[in-house]
Amino acid sequence: MAASNDIVIEVKNLVKTYDKVNAVDGIDLKIKRGEIFAFLGPNGAGKTTTVEMIEGIRKPTKGSIMLLSLDVAKDSGKVKPRIGVLPQEFSSFDKVTVKETISFFSSLYKNGKKVDDLIELLDLSEYRNKLYQNLSGGLKQRVGIAVALVNDPEVVFLDEPTTGLDPRSRQDVWKVIKGLKGSGKTIFLTTHYMEEAQELADRVAVINHGKIIAEGSVDELIDTYGTGLVLTFNGIGPKLPVFLGNTGRKVDLTGNGQVSIKISDKDELLGILEILKGAGVKYKGINVRRSNLEEVFLKLTGESLKQEVK
Ligand SMILES: Nc1ncnc2c1ncn2[C@@H]1O[C@H](COP(=O)(O)OP(=O)(O)OP(=O)(O)O)[C@@H](O)[C@H]1O
Ligand SMILES: [Mg+2]
Structure with a gap:
C-alpha cells in the first residue's frame, strides 16, 4: 500500500534533557500513514530517547507528540493498544518456548492476532517448541517482532531490529518489514545500517547530537549531499x-x-x-x-562534529 498524506506521527519541538544535557534538542518530525521512516544517527545521537518518547515510555522535557491523532502526553492509554514496539536489545523469558512467549504477550490484548498466524508470518514454525534461550540472535529478533505485532498494531516501532545479525538473518528481517508495509502498517525504524535504510526507507531523517541535520528520501539526500x-x-x-x-x-x-x-x-x-x-x-x-547513503551519512555527521569544535 502506498503512503498517503494522512499524518500518523507528528512531533514538534521535542526536547529531552538528562543531567542538563539535551539528549534530544528540539526536533520536529512528520510521518505519514503506510510509510517506512528510518531514523539514522551515530551512537548516542538520541534515537532511542526520541522513539521511546513517541511510544509514551519516556516523558519529554518539552514539546508535543501526536500519534494516531492522539496526544501521547494525555492519551497514552489509548495509544498503546494501537502501536507495536520492538525495543533496542529485545529479550524475553529464557526458559519459555517460542509459541508460549508469543501466546503470553498475545493474551495481554483483547483482540490479539492469532498466535499461529504470527508464527507463520515470522517463519518460526520449525522453532515453535524451542526455548527462547536456545535461539540464534536472528530468531530471537523474529520472536521480538512477533511480540511487537500481537495486537495487530497500526504503527510499529523497530529500534535497531537487525543490529548484530548476519547478512542472511538481516535479509529475513527486511522481508518481514516489507511485508508489514505491504499490509498497510506504518513503520518507524532506527538503524545504524545505511544499506538497510537504502533498501527499506521511504523517508529518512539523520539525527546527530539530538538535532535533525537532514531529512528526505534516500535519493533526495544523495542528490543534495552526495559527491x-x-x-x-x-x-x-x-x-x-x-x-x-x-x-x-x-x-x-x-x-x-x-x-x-x-x-x-x-x-x-x-x-x-x-x-x-x-x-x-x-x-x-x-x-x-x-554516491551512496553511507558517504552522505559520514559527510553529514562528520561535518556537524567539526562545526561543534569551532
Ligand atoms: N536514562 C538516561 N539517563 C541519562 N542519560 C541518558 C539516558 N538515556 C540516554 N542517555 C544519554 O542520552 C544520549 C542519547 O541516548 P540514546 O540512547 O537516545 O541514543 P541512540 O541514538 O539511541 O544511541 P545508540 O545508537 O547507541 O542506541 C546519550 O548521550 C545517552 O548517554
Ligand atoms: Mg538506541
Missing part, C-alpha cells in the same frame, strides 16, 4: 593523470593503476572518454558509481 558521480578507471596507463592534470581536472590517484575522478553528469563522462580515445590512453575497465 555526485565517481568515474573510476582500472589498469590505466600512466598517461592519464598527467593528461587530465593538463586539462585542469582534479584527479585522485588511488594506486594500483586505478584512478578515480569526480564528474558531474553523463555528458562529462562521455566527453572524458572521447578525449582519452583521441589521446590513445589505454585502460582495462571503467566503472561509474553514484
